Amino acid sequence: MQVRAPGYDHFTTDVLIIGAGAAGLRAAIELSRGGVDTLVVGKSRHGDAHTIWAAGGVNASLGTRDPEDSPDIHAADTIGEGHYVTDPQAVAKLAYEAPERIRELQDWGCRFSLTEDGEIDQRYFGAQSFRRTCFAGDRTGEAMLSTLVEKAKDISVPYRENVYITKLLTASPDSGGHVNGAAGYDLKTGRRLLFSARAVVIAAGGLTSLYERSSSRRNENNGDAMALAYDAGAALRDMEFVQFHPTGMVQPEEMAGMLVTEAVRGEGGRLYNAEGERFMEHYSPDHMELDARDVVARANYREIQAGRGVEGDAVLLDISHRDADYIKERLPKMYEQFSSLGVDITREPMKVSPTAHYAMGGIKVDFDTMQSTVRGLYTIGEATAGVHGANRLGGNSLAETVVFGKVLGEYLTGNLDSLPRSNPDEAEVARHFADLDALGASKGEHDPNELVSELRRLVWDHAGIVRTEKGLDEGLRKLAGLKEKADSLDVVGGSGDLEQALNLRSMLTASEAILRGARLREESRGAHHREDFELEDPDWQKTILCAPGVEGMQLWNEPIGEIPQKIQKALDEDYSLDYHHLE
Incomplete structure (x- = not known):
């Protein structure tokens, strides 16, 4: 109604x-x-x-x-x-x-x-x-x-x-x-x-x-x-x-990070560095390109960091050994996506690099x-x-x-x-809409679009594919400075500026939770990789939670539930992908 x-x-x-x-x-x-x-x-x-x-x-x-x-x-x-x-x-x-x-x-x-x-x-x-x-x-x-x-x-x-x-x-x-x-x-x-x-x-x-x-x-x-x-x-x-997908686009700039679907590797796509080496043989000889996303993403990252990437800080993903008609049938979107850029994936490789993909x-x-x-x-x-x-x-x-x-x-x-029926408190609603009006009319010192860009660089640099205590602490320090700037926003035009100002507020909260959780978890587990704690620690087989507290964001741990017996049996039987079906 x-x-x-x-x-x-x-x-x-x-x-x-x-x-x-x-x-x-x-x-x-x-x-x-x-x-x-x-x-x-x-x-x-x-x-x-x-x-x-x-x-x-x-x-x-x-x-x-x-x-x-x-x-x-x-x-x-x-x-x-x-x-x-x-x-x-x-x-x-x-x-x-x-x-x-x-x-x-x-x-x-x-x-x-x-x-x-x-x-x-x-x-x-x-x-x-x-x-x-x-x-x-x-x-x-x-x-x-x-x-x-x-x-x-x-x-x-x-x-x-x-x-x-x-x-x-x-x-x-x-x-x-x-x-x-x-x-x-x-x-x-x-x-x-x-x-x-x-x-x-x-x-x-x-x-x-x-x-x-x-x-x-x-x-x-x-x-x-x-x-x-x-x-x-x-x-x-x-x-x-946070999961980093191994294969995101790198060019053109407006498409940087756009997903190159895992289906390319699922259909037999191979990763190469600038030296023509199929480098997953070093990182995962059994599963190759179809190992877990965190493994492949870190492999791509390390090849690029070691100077073995191609132009654009990328590696190469190649499916051209497959039949052209097969590629067009199974990967029509990828074929069209790269064709629009003048790249025929039935004949030549794609430039790819890790991209933030999933929370x-x-x-x-x-x-x-x-x-x-x-x-x-x-x-x-x-x-x-x-x-x-x-x-x-x-x-x-x-x-x-x-x-x-x-x-x-x-x-x-x-x-x-x-669940009871009740209407929201009218006074709370009035206060919130007044705050929205004030934010939309604010003429402070900082452009929300510029702060959003600064925040994105901060999170990429300090809570990215590889993390360290020093980097996370520096990220939290910079985040505190961004929060101060966000108290004085220049929102001078239509709903677009208000939208970005509101986005910034949400992004600051979520970024703090990522940085604080990553700082607390002193191990490497899955997509969370700490260079200063490179091994998975059995004592950290638990979850980290956070919620608002009297003194700001509060964090604590809880144990993981028990695995059902039938699933534990499947784990013990240790099934594994036979990658070489694709060869």
Whole structure:
């Protein structure tokens, strides 16, 4: 329901979903099918979410190519490559439910690539024991999202575009202190927006736009999902674990960091340095280019740092030994992407370099309910933490969206009556909109765009692929200086400047959580690599959490749950990818 109040528009719904990618839409579909009044809001037009950039595939142990695969082995691969700091129950749920979710998408019209027998085809992805990555050429995320968008439209799921959520609202402590709405504004008109809801779901992605080079679009994945939850009092988990994809584009400058999908290596792509050496033979002779992303990314990084990179601080990724028609069929997006730059990947290699790609860290949730540590606030998708541990298995992110979107939708459909109905406090709403007005009219000393660029360089330099105590301490010192500058912003024009100022605030919170978590974890584990603590330490097989405290950001540890017996058995049996099937 919408009411036009003085100064803002007020919407009332049972469940507000912030974020319209695959996770948010899958949850909305489940809720709407259960008769729950649901509203999805997104920053972009309907169907234009970061999901479309997940190109290579989605994991499910269908056994199409390798019948010996199973959910237990999928879970074992996930826990092993997560370096034993995943939430084992969450991993089990992901692995056991993914096959049904993929078949459901196919039933809804998702055009997965098929075998000659008409089964969903599966390819290799890095660090997987068997071929379990389902795909739609190299446009898998796009195919999945378009399917979910059409399904949502078919059942009339309400959706509002161009919405920037700026604050989660909570009921007064004497009413339970639960999250009961959100405030924001329309990015096109500037009109203030208020949403009342019995439950709020964050499905707004990750944080890799904090880095100078990332596979995200610049206006997405800037940590606002985590910052919204943190500001509402929710705990964050494992923020130090950020995955760097081994292969991002380096040229032209406006495309630097754009993903070159893992499907290129899954189809047999090879990495070479400037000397023509296939260098993964030194770093991972058994798994070569299909070792875990953290291993391959560090190998690329070290080759470049050692001066064996090609022009543009890059290495070469070559798929040209494959048949040209095969490449065009299996990798159509990559073929077109490089052809537009005058590079024919059927004949010549691609220049690539590591790029910030995915946040394993995020908001802490209970994976049975998807509720955060604050009542009434739920989270799904990349904004959550716990499924991927210290290093995400490629193909698991898309699986996570539909598996846990369904889990959340089912839970809230059956348990919504346990959440009270209440409107956000009018005084709190008035104060927040007044603060927004003041920020939009501020004429301070510092351009928010320049501070965002400075912050991205800081995070890349001090919390990047390789970290040290000295570098992290220096990063925290510089961050404190940026925070001071952010208190005096020059926001002089339209909603675009206000948007960047708000992005900066979120990015500062998320960056601090990454730097502090990385400083505390004195070991190397998965994507978190400390040059001053190069070994994995059994005493650090635990998770790091942070939340707002009286004296600022507070950090603490919690133990990891017990691995289910069937999955432990699969771990003990030590399945491993036979890379040489590709030779």
